[in-house]
Amino acid sequence: MTNPVVGVDVDLIDGLNEAARSTYPDEFLCMLREEDGIITEMVILPGTVFGDSHSFLNQWMAPVDYSIAGTAHSHPGFSNEASDADLDFFSNMGGVHLITCQPYDRRSWRAYNSRGETIDLPVIYDR
Numbered sequence: 150m151t152n153p154v155v156g157v158d159v160d161l162i163d164g165l166n167e168a169a170r171s172t173y174p175d176e177f178l179c180m181l182r183e184e185d186g187i188i189t190e191m192v193i194l195p196g197t198v199f200g201d202s203h204s205f206l207n208q209w210m211a212p213v214d215y216s217i218a219g220t221a222h223s224h225p226g227f228s229n230e231a232s233d234a235d236l237d238f239f240s241n242m243g244g245v246h247l248i249t250c251q252p253y254d255r256r257s258w259r260a261y262n263s264r265g266e267t268i269d270l271p272v273i274y275d276r
């Protein structure tokens with residue numbers, strides 16, 4: 150099993166936003182790996198097509214390995230609110246899910262649990 154997630158590395162937030170920016174106006178989608186409870190790494194599945202993620206999220210349901218802590222994706226727009234499709238996906242996946250939106254900066258993301266509730270995930274600056 151994965152460790153309970155207690156924080157997210159600032160480099161992960163920066164990397165996610167950078168990926169979101171370069172994928173814009175399409176959505177960026179990846180899985181997240183944790184180390185000692187801190188989300189540190191984006192895992193991009195082979196064959197991932199960036200586009201309307203809501204149409205292909207469901208094919209992601211099989212867990213890849215046990216260090217997968219959740220997912221992250223970007224919204225082309227200024228809302229990091231989870232959509233109905235997102236909530237469905239989160240509840241099927243379990244874990245922690247990040248959504249970032251424009252302007253893709255350190256404040257533009259939000260974390261959700263598998264029930265779709267916003268969670269407070271501290272950013273870790275000094276790993």
Ligand SMILES: [Zn+2]
Pocket residue numbers: 222223224231232235248
């Ligand atoms: Zn979404």
